Amino acid sequence: MAILSEIKKTAKNGAQVTLQSAKSGEGAEILQGSFGMSVHPKFQGLGIGKMMLEILLEWAQKNPRIETVRLRVHAKNDIAMALYRQCGFSEEGREIKAVKLRDGSYDDVILMARNV
Numbered sequence: 001m002a003i004l005s006e007i008k009k010t011a012k013n014g015a016q017v018t019l020q021s022a023k024s025g026e027g028a029e030i031l032q033g034s035f036g037m038s039v040h041p042k043f044q045g046l047g048i049g050k051m052m053l054e055i056l057l058e059w060a061q062k063n064p065r066i067e068t069v070r071l072r073v074h075a076k077n078d079i080a081m082a083l084y085r086q087c088g089f090s091e092e093g094r095e096i097k098a099v100k101l102r103d104g105s106y107d108d109v110i111l112m113a114r115n116v
Helices: 048-062 078-086
Strands: 002-008 014-024 032-040 068-074 090-100 106-114
Touching: 032 048, 048 078, 048 106, 068 078, 068 090, 078 106
Parallel strands: 032 068
Antiparallel strands: 002 014, 014 032, 068 106, 090 106
């Protein structure tokens, strides 16, 4: 499943807002799905991320092969982590210094999951 939302300011100038993709395992033993999502900073705070997450969770609940939805989020991304917690995700683990940022500092990656 892939969802692309776009907000166009004019006919000539469009701005990508979100891109979300999800995949589920192919083997009979795999009952989880993972996803990635981003919202362009210019369009954050408008409820777009929450709407996309709700659509994804609704899709996952209707998919009999998926029992758990998992994600990875930067520890410094407080806004995203708050959204995920609000939507029922909980922290399952942490990858220490998993990402090196442009300024040379590091960020942990938080592993989160939610049963559907």
